[in-house]
Amino acid sequence: MSADAWDRDLVPDQAGRTVKPDPTCPVEVALAAIAGRWTTLLLRDLMAGPRSFGEIRAALPTLSDKVLVDRLRDLQSRGLVDRRVHTGFPTRTTYALTPAGVQLRPLLIQLYETGRSLMAASESDGR
Amino acid sequence: MSADAWDRDLVPDQAGRTVKPDPTCPVEVALAAIAGRWTTLLLRDLMAGPRSFGEIRAALPTLSDKVLVDRLRDLQSRGLVDRRVHTGFPTRTTYALTPAGVQLRPLLIQLYETGRSLMAASESDGR
DNA sequence: CAGTATCCCTGTTGATACTG
């Protein structure tokens, strides 16, 4: 039993054999995409379709403008969200997931399922 | 098309209908379990079997003792890692995933796969 | 409507040194 025998399901290739936090590791790429408070809630909303700035604010009323803009800009810079400004006044902007952004869907589902299973586990052991 | 029509795959039940960060939301439970720098690397190591403190240090040489202890204690407090002190001198301690901890495995795999798919997407669109 | 601009506060990380 060697300590270097990598688990092929968990670490299928070289990119996962990191020995310190590394932004090029796939796991970190995925984590970076969903990182930050409010991000998964925002993504959940966008998964249902394009949204305007105001619609997001209405859906997440206690999220500050600043953080909302931070999140949207970050997702944009990663190519996960597309920002489209509609001409006219008042200005209207819609945010929509890109095809890459939609690829986060299975991850969000897995997060939910894992969370449920952890909650079930800690319930049965009284934690 | 109602804005209240929840996606049953993404948000299967009431616990996912949160409007602000909420530690009882399954997604947040799962995120909390893997949160923090170094945590996924540590979990990857423990997924391969029980490890002593020194073995983990050897596997992750630039991780400081302080942060390693922080991570292990946090995982312990969530019931994901079991700490076992072996009598004798020098002291030997082994850390192992609990059954609940092992349940994080599909999540780590999904993180890896999502990361790979995001990397492939940004490669093809030149980002 | 859809943002910007500041400022502050807090938690997290990490380096270093020490101990049962």
Place this chain on the structure above:
DNA sequence: CAGTATCAACAGGGATACTG
């Protein structure tokens, strides 16, 4: 071997007020 104790540095988050 397996930690503990301090402390300094930094980044993230949020409140508030203002603008094209």
